[in-house]
Amino acid sequence: MRYLILGAGALGGYFGGRMLEAGLDTTFLVRERRAAVLTKRGLRVTSPKGDIHIDKPPLVKADSLKAEYDAIILGSKAYDLTSAMDAIAPAVGADTAIIPLLNGLDHIEQLQHRFDVRNVLGGQCLISASLDAEGDVRHFNDLDVLSFGELDGSHSVRVGAIESDLAKTRFTAQALDDIELSMWEKWCFIASLAGINCLMRTSIGGVIEASGGSIALKLYDECVAVAESQGFQPRTEARQRGRAALSAEGSPLTASMLKDIQRGSRTEGEHILGSLLKRATSAKIDTPTLEAATVHLRAYENSLANTTQA
Structure with missing residues (x-):
């Protein structure tokens, strides 16, 4: 499966870094400033669960985003959701699964309205991480859980495929039938x-x-x-x-x-x-x-x- 991660900050950088580390086809959708940092330093993650350094992480900017992806991990701030949806729109196909990691639930309805009900999974994460002054990801403890699932409670083929992929990573991935x-x-x-x-x-x-x-x-x-x-x-x-x-x-x-x-x-x-x-x-x-x-x-x-x- 092909994965797109919106942003490469603390959250996206950590989970995306682990996915790349595991050999998954993962690309970061980033803005100009973040792209410059990652191009210069690469993606660096310091973590109690093992450090990561990916010299040339796959990057794409919104103005050149054309391909459709199987799954998009969306971790924007709630007040940036509109611009985030605009940014990922070219990558969303009829069968694309969007996994939003925002807190609360209002964003689910907004995503379903902008795209389609079948595009949107439930999702959440538990992690303590931040970017340092140089733009590297600092992960502070062993907690790194990413949960997802169909909002209707079914265990679909796509959820099974994502679960199988993420099981190869060093973070904890959970496919939940009660995600809501x-x-x-x-x-x-x-x-x-x-x-x-x-x-x-x-x-x-x-x-x-x-x-x-x-x-x-x-x-x-x-x-x-x-x-x-x-x-x-x-x-x-x-x-x-x-x-x-x-x-x-x-x-x-x-x-x-x-x-x-x-x-x-x-x-x-x-x-x-x-x-x-x-x-x-x-x-x-x-x-x-x-x-x-x-x-x-x-x-x-x-x-x-x-x-x-x-």
Whole structure:
């Protein structure tokens, strides 16, 4: 199968690097600046699971993208989704599988509307990685899971083929028949983590130290209630893991959204928290903690926009 990966940042660079390492036909769709870095330095990944250096990774830019690919791994920020869809459009054929790795679920409907329902799989990843000052990928621990599956729960031929290919890599690839439920479980946790981190401007350990642990758990329970109202009940194991992570004393755990705020950057607050709040309002569920966290992020975004326009 032929794979296209949008971007070669921390996420795309890591998974794509592992795919190239395994001999899979993988190409990165990159912008001019990233292409220049990769052409000069190659793709370099430092990881506890083994380093990678690919001197000349296969690259393509949007203006020369013509061929159709069997699968596209899409890991853009939610606020860049429109431009990301524009970029991959020439590569999407009738049978192309798009595996989006964004948090939340709003992007699924947007992708289905832009392309076709049958083009879009469910997908998510768990990884802690970033780009360093030289543009190399730094992977920080053993966690590197990429999950995907048909949204209707079937185990299709294409999912089987992708699963067979990715089994050759050194990351953990999971083909799930319940991918949408798994996405909801992650969404509830990420929204709770990001919400409490940004609301309190500190790590989970800092929240606990300030006697805010009950607020973090209340936010999580509200997010779970929203999921249940949509027909997706997070499993006991997922709830236990989520609550444990949100109540761990001394934990340095912080969501990337807090780092976005600390850098003065845009956030995915509306996509991750605002979308949950909208669903809660429609379902007439009282979610005061979720509302507070969402309004806080909206106020930050408004302030950022006003500063940029000044």
